[in-house]
Amino acid sequence: ADDVSLQLKWVTQAQFAGYYVALDKGFYSDEDLNVTIKPGGPDIAPAQVIAGGGADVVLDWMPSALASREKGLDLVNIAQPFKSSGMMLTCRKDAGVSSPADFAGKTLGVWFFGNEYPFLSWMSKLGLATDGSDGGVTVLKQGFNVDPILQGQAACVSTMTYNEYWQIIDAGLSADDLVVFKYEDQGVATLEDGMYVLGENLKDAAFKDKMVRFVRASMKGWKYAEANPDEAAGIVLDNDASGAQTEKHQKRMMGEIAKLTAGSNGALDPADFQRTVDSLLGGGSDPVITKQPVGAWTHEITDAALN
Amino acid sequence: MKSFAPVLTVVGAIFVIWYGAAVVLNSAWAYDKAKRADVTLSFSEMVTDTWSQEKPLLPAPHQVVKEIYKTTVLKKITSKRSLIWHGWITLSATLLGFAMGTGFGILLAVGIVHSRAMDMSVMPWVIASQTIPILAVAPMIIVVLNAVGISGLLPKAFISMYLSFFPVVVGMVKGLRSPDAMQLDQMRTWSALKPTMFWKLRLPSSMPYLFPSLKIAMAASLVGAIVGELPTGAVAGLGARLLAGSYYGQTIQIWSALISAAVLAAALVALIGLLQNITLKRMGMLR
Amino acid sequence: MSWILGALVFWAAMWAVNVKLSKGPKTRLISLVVPTIFGITLLVLWECMVRGLNISPVLLPAPSAIAVRFANSLPILWVDFVQTFMKGALSGYIIGCGAAFLTAIAVDRSPFLQRGLLPVGNFVAALPIVGMAPILVMWFGFDWQSKAAVVVVMVFFPMLVNTVEGLKASDHMQRDLMQTYGASYFQGLTKLRLPAAMPFIFNGLKICSTLALIGAIVAEFFGSPIKGMGFRISTEVGRLALDMVWAEITVAALAGSAFYGAVALIEKGVTFWHPSQR
Amino acid sequence: MNKEVIIETKGLDLTFETNDGPVHALKDINLTIEKGDFVSFIGPSGCGKTTLLRVMADLEQPTGGTCTVNGVSPHEARMNRAYGYVFQAAGLYPWRTIGGNIKLPLEIMGYSKVEQEERVSKVLELVELDGFEKKFPWQLSGGMQQRASIARALAFDADILLMDEPFGALDEIVRDHLNEQLLALWARTHKTIGFVTHSIPEAVYLSTKIVVMSPRPGRIADVIESTLPKERPLEIRDTPEFIEIAHRVRDGLHEGHSNG
Amino acid sequence: MNKEVIIETKGLDLTFETNDGPVHALKDINLTIEKGDFVSFIGPSGCGKTTLLRVMADLEQPTGGTCTVNGVSPHEARMNRAYGYVFQAAGLYPWRTIGGNIKLPLEIMGYSKVEQEERVSKVLELVELDGFEKKFPWQLSGGMQQRASIARALAFDADILLMDEPFGALDEIVRDHLNEQLLALWARTHKTIGFVTHSIPEAVYLSTKIVVMSPRPGRIADVIESTLPKERPLEIRDTPEFIEIAHRVRDGLHEGHSNG
Ligand SMILES: Nc1ncnc2c1ncn2[C@@H]1O[C@H](COP(=O)(O)OP(=O)(O)OP(=O)(O)O)[C@@H](O)[C@H]1O
Ligand SMILES: Nc1ncnc2c1ncn2[C@@H]1O[C@H](COP(=O)(O)OP(=O)(O)OP(=O)(O)O)[C@@H](O)[C@H]1O
Numbered sequence A: 001a002d003d004v005s006l007q008l009k010w011v012t013q014a015q016f017a018g019y020y021v022a023l024d025k026g027f028y029s030d031e032d033l034n035v036t037i038k039p040g041g042p043d044i045a046p047a048q049v050i051a052g053g054g055a056d057v058v059l060d061w062m063p064s065a066l067a068s069r070e071k072g073l074d075l076v077n078i079a080q081p082f083k084s085s086g087m088m089l090t091c092r093k094d095a096g097v098s099s100p101a102d103f104a105g106k107t108l109g110v111w112f113f114g115n116e117y118p119f120l121s122w123m124s125k126l127g128l129a130t131d132g133s134d135g136g137v138t139v140l141k142q143g144f145n146v147d148p149i150l151q152g153q154a155a156c157v158s159t160m161t162y163n164e165y166w167q168i169i170d171a172g173l174s175a176d177d178l179v180v181f182k183y184e185d186q187g188v189a190t191l192e193d194g195m196y197v198l199g200e201n202l203k204d205a206a207f208k209d210k211m212v213r214f215v216r217a218s219m220k221g222w223k224y225a226e227a228n229p230d231e232a233a234g235i236v237l238d239n240d241a242s243g244a245q246t247e248k249h250q251k252r253m254m255g256e257i258a259k260l261t262a263g264s265n266g267a268l269d270p271a272d273f274q275r276t277v278d279s280l281l282g283g284g285s286d287p288v289i290t291k292q293p294v295g296a297w298t299h300e301i302t303d304a305a306l307n
Numbered sequence B: 001m002k003s004f005a006p007v008l009t010v011v012g013a014i015f016v017i018w019y020g021a022a023v024v025l026n027s028a029w030a031y032d033k034a035k036r037a038d039v040t041l042s043f044s045e046m047v048t049d050t051w052s053q054e055k056p057l058l059p060a061p062h063q064v065v066k067e068i069y070k071t072t073v074l075k076k077i078t079s080k081r082s083l084i085w086h087g088w089i090t091l092s093a094t095l096l097g098f099a100m101g102t103g104f105g106i107l108l109a110v111g112i113v114h115s116r117a118m119d120m121s122v123m124p125w126v127i128a129s130q131t132i133p134i135l136a137v138a139p140m141i142i143v144v145l146n147a148v149g150i151s152g153l154l155p156k157a158f159i160s161m162y163l164s165f166f167p168v169v170v171g172m173v174k175g176l177r178s179p180d181a182m183q184l185d186q187m188r189t190w191s192a193l194k195p196t197m198f199w200k201l202r203l204p205s206s207m208p209y210l211f212p213s214l215k216i217a218m219a220a221s222l223v224g225a226i227v228g229e230l231p232t233g234a235v236a237g238l239g240a241r242l243l244a245g246s247y248y249g250q251t252i253q254i255w256s257a258l259i260s261a262a263v264l265a266a267a268l269v270a271l272i273g274l275l276q277n278i279t280l281k282r283m284g285m286l287r
Numbered sequence C: 001m002s003w004i005l006g007a008l009v010f011w012a013a014m015w016a017v018n019v020k021l022s023k024g025p026k027t028r029l030i031s032l033v034v035p036t037i038f039g040i041t042l043l044v045l046w047e048c049m050v051r052g053l054n055i056s057p058v059l060l061p062a063p064s065a066i067a068v069r070f071a072n073s074l075p076i077l078w079v080d081f082v083q084t085f086m087k088g089a090l091s092g093y094i095i096g097c098g099a100a101f102l103t104a105i106a107v108d109r110s111p112f113l114q115r116g117l118l119p120v121g122n123f124v125a126a127l128p129i130v131g132m133a134p135i136l137v138m139w140f141g142f143d144w145q146s147k148a149a150v151v152v153v154m155v156f157f158p159m160l161v162n163t164v165e166g167l168k169a170s171d172h173m174q175r176d177l178m179q180t181y182g183a184s185y186f187q188g189l190t191k192l193r194l195p196a197a198m199p200f201i202f203n204g205l206k207i208c209s210t211l212a213l214i215g216a217i218v219a220e221f222f223g224s225p226i227k228g229m230g231f232r233i234s235t236e237v238g239r240l241a242l243d244m245v246w247a248e249i250t251v252a253a254l255a256g257s258a259f260y261g262a263v264a265l266i267e268k269g270v271t272f273w274h275p276s277q278r
Numbered sequence D, E: 001m002n003k004e005v006i007i008e009t010k011g012l013d014l015t016f017e018t019n020d021g022p023v024h025a026l027k028d029i030n031l032t033i034e035k036g037d038f039v040s041f042i043g044p045s046g047c048g049k050t051t052l053l054r055v056m057a058d059l060e061q062p063t064g065g066t067c068t069v070n071g072v073s074p075h076e077a078r079m080n081r082a083y084g085y086v087f088q089a090a091g092l093y094p095w096r097t098i099g100g101n102i103k104l105p106l107e108i109m110g111y112s113k114v115e116q117e118e119r120v121s122k123v124l125e126l127v128e129l130d131g132f133e134k135k136f137p138w139q140l141s142g143g144m145q146q147r148a149s150i151a152r153a154l155a156f157d158a159d160i161l162l163m164d165e166p167f168g169a170l171d172e173i174v175r176d177h178l179n180e181q182l183l184a185l186w187a188r189t190h191k192t193i194g195f196v197t198h199s200i201p202e203a204v205y206l207s208t209k210i211v212v213m214s215p216r217p218g219r220i221a222d223v224i225e226s227t228l229p230k231e232r233p234l235e236i237r238d239t240p241e242f243i244e245i246a247h248r249v250r251d252g253l254h255e256g257h258s259n260g
């Protein structure tokens, strides 16, 4: 069997259910693959891991992947199981936010570590400064949780539809107390959780073949997970080495994730790509990328895999 | 035994402060919740609430104890939800890092004591090395070591080693230099060679300095292992529990991991203390 | 290959120079030059290894690249330095060490408290305080106050333990002498026990000086405004701008060494009489 | 000879509790020291000389018997700053200069700045250390340190001077010289002096009263009143009277040794 | 009297470089020590006695002149393990028992286990410490420690014994006793002994040759050959001959003091 190692973007949770299902249900071994899944974490940069040879495939968000490309790391998107973005900004009503027009002068919690790009391009689209100058917004580097909004340190925090939002709900705030702004709705959505490999590896036919089988099995896993969310959540829980995840949370997450993967067969939609690039290029004074990327994605793998 | 009562008093005082602080810190959330539910809280209701919230700012001691009990005694040791299992993962990295750090530290100290060139050139950099925020660099170290094919226990142990070698170097240099001029001269009148001097004079006289350093090194090593676990992706270990707890706002879980880490540290340090007593007693240095 | 060979040759040559220099009399200049040469050797070795082994700059940038980035980013580095070092680390250090010192004086008169506090203090000092960082950020907010709080917690117990130890350091005869003068508690404290405690107090201050910066940086990992050394390091790692990360590390190392050196210098002035300073 | 009694012990007993069991350091010590006496304590190592002196200075609490100083308890006497004490080792504070060390008790006792300066230079002259005021202790030889510590005890006006082997670390010539000085000081100031020594000639040369002690448990073996005149040139040490007293002391010591 | 020369110094000079400038510790020392001599060095504190002994033992390098031991350099002599050296302080290693301390040089010099045991018990008897073999140094009084340190220097067969104020910390009675013992040992083994002391009677009682030194710079003021017989009961100290020699030593010392 051929060895493949996959670096996740975050800790083991239902966000990555497709891969765990593929592993658990034997879809990978059916393709004669021996897959290792490496959980990520707050300080793991998947791009750095692949550059150091620590993984064959990494999951990353497109803004961060494109930024890495500009740094000289030849990351290529070979498949895109997530059709829509799950990112949103969640605000407290009692902080006086009801529309993006209210952001000015407020404190907003944002994730950094490569996840700040969509936010920055949104703000620049709104014409709001993020460097603390007058009329702009105050940006807070948010930790790994939603405490800032619970304790009123920030008016809004970044959340994912499938994760942090529910932590706020669990903490006792009700949906009525909150206003959410989905990036998808604001026209600044970027592609999340794509599979990336190093361009030079793609020149190797054996590697390409491996990836074809890997993508095929992974997508099979995703579709199975969409169809059987509860079972998928159980599989994820079994694979969580930290023992910190709860069943209730993972089942709920799986349900939300299924909504995001729903429209994708694994192949990247060039239109989505272009939308992401345009939004990143329009980053105002501090654009995330400076020029139109070339060769940042390929259909070679998905074409072969999905036939 | 003489210090039993005082320690008990201090610990008792800490608990009292702790419970009090829990009330103060958690009351805001209790009132907030009550306001949204449109009920008014009496003082005693508020106090009970602050001591029993699911995600308090500061969990009350009994909540932490219950959590620890639940995750140690009630879970199978092999279960991923068992604190003992996580503690063991952290412990193994700690011990490996501690062993490497101690070995490296002693070697460095021997070199520094015996070579003037090394003393003058290396010592300032040993101090400078500790001002690098290794904790900030830890993720990179893990990735870089991963890149050269080292993964699992070793990267964490490496960070432990980086933190633990420093006190050992400092203590051992002091210790190996502690024999006074007369004791060295005495050896010379017997025309003892350098190795003999090392084994029969320098090493034994460094023992009282070595053990306190080892205690510090052990504590540092544990910190290193925990920090090493933070970026490896909340996989396993007390550090991962801390992170996962923080990620999901599970303060009770954070505190239980923290307290377990402290107990582990105390146990390890006490173990070295025991070793120290035995060794020094046999060497007649304990009166 | 030639890079690596060159590095090794350079290393050997410089080591020989150092051995020779250190054999001579130990002047001020020499004891400055020798470690400098050693440091330069390390940098050259690093540069050659990065070039010789073709290490990707997203893993480990060469010192030259770091230096360029350093020079180009001085304003940002300065802002971060002020945020993390001046506001977070320094204020926490002063509050923490000051509080520990006062506590030590306060418990000094009560052997009962001392016996109770010291074991507990040692226990807490061994506690992985980094674990407290997320909690303190939760309590004290995102700005430098929470960083200072982490630093306070980190330095408090090492300082307390050292000071209490130091206050016991005067020997029996020196204390008996005070007794024969019928000296009051306060006179004994200021004229004997505090001066005798100085070497211990400075030992604590030195240990805490390295802890302070580390604490402030780590605390920024758990939430911060968008400036600060810890913020920059974690953000730039995500952006694969490793040269910037190392520039920040350089600042940290420089600031930390200078801080330590300053404390050591004051120590030399205050405890000039101690055998280790003669 | 109806002189004033300065120190009086009655049935003094002191037992140290140690890990190995109790050590009986002093047993049934009865002793009267009158104003202006120069009392030497001599005896083998460990016989309790230091301990006895410490009891008188309220640095050790007796477990039995009584001790009065100037008619009050040693504690009160200490609070009245009745004595100067010279320890077996110099015990100077390393962070103070020689002058600063001598000033220390003066500061504590609240002497004025001017008087402090005056007294410092006076006592430094007395022990022949003028010119060393600004030096730190470790810059002086052992003997000089010991002299500085004697100067420190002399700087303030204590009526009682307790000295524990003050001249142990000095060579014979310096010792002779300081012995003479001490005698002169004593004659001039009428202080009462308690003096521990190992040397028989020193004890005989200096004292009006020699207390010979013997160990395990520490007790008084003999008390010898000196018949030597108050004027004592160094040559007195070759007179038969001197040798006679020295003999008696040596005999007392030998007895103690064979008993012990 | 054509005896073998053991130690010979010619124009020996030693200057220490210190922060405050050079210290001239030894100046133009010319001295011959023959086999079986018992040479005492006496002189005021700081006159260079210890330094001279250290030069002979190759612990200090002279800055001028020559010193030969057994016809070779002190360094070679040291490598041949020609000396036993007793330091001014006992300097026992605290982590070794008394027995272990005495065994230490024997281990280093490669004596067999059996012989080590034998020698340890022999020398312990000599200094009257039998029964204390298993005790640690701090469980002994200062005097006992000093005796153990002497035992350590005697344990191996060095022809030359250099002792730096070995009896400084002991009381008079023990000191007398050890003086007798040392003389007996010397008579029995024909060792050559260099002995530093502060006490004039001790120097006169023990020595065949007394070297009186004077300070700043350290030099030899007088060398006195003793005319006392080799058999020396303690009572010899009251003979006119003894007192005569002691006088000469004292004179030599006084001269040194007034010069210095
Ligand atoms: N603090 C103490 N605890 C226990 N035992 C003590 C203590 N101080 C002194 N002793 C014991 O009391 C006895 C008398 O000691 P002391 O110091 O008075 O003797 P000394 O006559 O002054 O001897 P030296 O001439 O050696 O100074 C000794 O046996 C000593 O071991
Ligand atoms: N290592 C050294 N560095 C500088 N000066 C020294 C050193 N050792 C000794 N001296 C000086 O050399 C002189 C002779 O010292 P030495 O120790 O030989 O005297 P000593 O006769 O043994 O005195 P004591 O009777 O006090 O032991 C002194 O002035 C001393 O200060």
Ligand SMILES: [Mg+2]
Residues within 6 Å of the ligand: D049, D050, D051, D088, D164
């Ligand atoms: Mg005494």
Ligand SMILES: [Mg+2]
Residues within 6 Å of the ligand: E049, E050, E051, E088, E164
């Ligand atoms: Mg000497």
